Amino acid sequence: MRDVYTVESENERIAAWRAGHRYDPTDRGSWWRPWLDRVVEAVSRGVEMRRARVVSEPLSEYLRYCHSKAFTNVAAGEQLRWLPRRSASDLALPGNDFWLFDEQTVLFNHFDGEGRPTSLEITTDPRTVEMCQRAFEAVWERGIDHEKYEPR
Structure with missing residues (x-):
């Protein structure tokens, strides 16, 4: 839900992207990485x-x-949707990014004002899990499939 993340491990890749580098969809070996293997x-x-x-x-x-x-x-097999923030104004969303695991566990990511990760918070509180499930499903329902989303 953040517009900026400051992830030190991405600095070189972002600099290369700024300089015009783009991943070649036909050259999987050049962009495949451990996360995608996990997916x-x-x-x-x-x-x-x-x-x-x-x-935004x-x-x-x-x-x-x-x-x-x-x-x-x-x-790799992830399903991805994008929801412009202006289309989410009437949705009740958690205050932090989160990952929902097996409808039982929520991991919240906490960041500072510059987008740097500061901590993680894990909860299995049923009310919090349910709230995150509802929020995610509401966003998912309105979201635009990656293949159809044209960024502005």
Whole structure:
């Protein structure tokens, strides 16, 4: 749900993207990485992996970068949707990014004002899990499939 993430491990890739580098969809070896192996393994076991991004438009530079390489996540088996923030005004959303696991556990990611990760919070509180499930499903229902989303 953030428009900017400051992830030190991405600095070189973002700099290359700024300079014009784009991943070649036909050269999987040049962009395949450990996370995508994990996605393939999970999906092959029948796990459904869905990612929804609530974004401001026009997209921040960071999210334009993410969009340009998101086809790699889709190729690995993730389902991805984008929801412009203006279409989420009437949705009750958690205050932090989160991952929902097996409808039982929520991991919240906490960031500082510059988008740097500060901590993680894990909960199995049924009320919190249910709230996150409802929020995610509402975003998912309105979201635009990655293949159809045209960033502004």
